Amino acid sequence: METLLERKREAGFSLVEMMIVIAILGVVMAAMYSMFNHQQKSYSVQDNVAMMQQNVRVGLDYLVKDIRMAGYIPEGIPFDSDDPPVPTPQTPAPTIDVTGQLFANGTAESIEQATVNSFTFQGDIDNDAVTETVQYALNGTDLTMEVWQWNPVTSTWNPSSGPQIIAEDIENLAFTYSILADNYGFDNDLNDDGNEGADEEGELLIWDLANGVDDDNDGFIDEDPPLNTNQLRSFIRQVSIVINSRTAAMDPKYIHPTEGDSYRRRTLTSRISLRNI
Numbered sequence: 001m002e003t004l005l006e007r008k009r010e011a012g013f014s015l016v017e018m019m020i021v022i023a024i025l026g027v028v029m030a031a032m033y034s035m036f037n038h039q040q041k042s043y044s045v046q047d048n049v050a051m052m053q054q055n056v057r058v059g060l061d062y063l064v065k066d067i068r069m070a071g072y073i074p075e076g077i078p079f080d081s082d083d084p085p086v087p088t089p090q091t092p093a094p095t096i097d098v099t100g101q102l103f104a105n106g107t108a109e110s111i112e113q114a115t116v117n118s119f120t121f122q123g124d125i126d127n128d129a130v131t132e133t134v135q136y137a138l139n140g141t142d143l144t145m146e147v148w149q150w151n152p153v154t155s156t157w158n159p160s161s162g163p164q165i166i167a168e169d170i171e172n173l174a175f176t177y178s179i180l181a182d183n184y185g186f187d188n189d190l191n192d193d194g195n196e197g198a199d200e201e202g203e204l205l206i207w208d209l210a211n212g213v214d215d216d217n218d219g220f221i222d223e224d225p226p227l228n229t230n231q232l233r234s235f236i237r238q239v240s241i242v243i244n245s246r247t248a249a250m251d252p253k254y255i256h257p258t259e260g261d262s263y264r265r266r267t268l269t270s271r272i273s274l275r276n277i
Helices: 006-009 015-065
Strands: 110-116 120-124 134-140 140-153 164-167 170-182 202-209 236-246 264-275
Touching: 015 110, 015 120, 015 134, 015 140, 015 164, 015 236, 134 170, 140 170
Parallel strands: none
Antiparallel strands: 110 120, 120 134, 134 140, 140 164, 170 202, 170 236, 236 264
């Protein structure tokens, strides 16, 4: 006859015990899922921020690298047979813009357009001894670059391949220009700062083009005329860039302090001296 102890050993777990074990496992699994979900969301946010920062830095790097070449027109460099430059410049130099209009002074215009949101210039950006016309602009939320190459054989510009996207999710692109001038105007041979030089780098003025902005804090806004002539643009010596980017996706747990939405943002700035002008 089986004893009571032997029967208990053969009975196994009771239903109550199984329910308790399942409940404990459920709590543990829920905690593990919550931790995993939190880590996954945190990784996704950081990944979006990293991609945004890389995106806007690449865009700014393109802008800075190319704009530094503004004014470098290799076709205009005199050829010296005894000491030829490398690469050897070709002729003739550009005398028309990409629309076919003659330059005002008959020679290449280093800067063809200078506005708040776009900048068009000429320069050999790829060091192939041929001048390119380059335009940077904001197209929707895309920073775009469009390039035309000068054809010295036909003395015309080769058609561009259209605007190329350099950076995405860009909310704002703003250019500010420093002009070789002083408080009395352009190229007036006045030495404002008393250092025996007139209209020099130390006398650069910030040109006010932005709507509703008093750049020089004199109580007036939009007082400076647009840089819509080659003569005015020829006085540009520095270009400052402000570029604002946002993440491609929203972060539901984040509220931007000024915009009030859930996008994270970054702003980068740079000032470029036009060493070839």
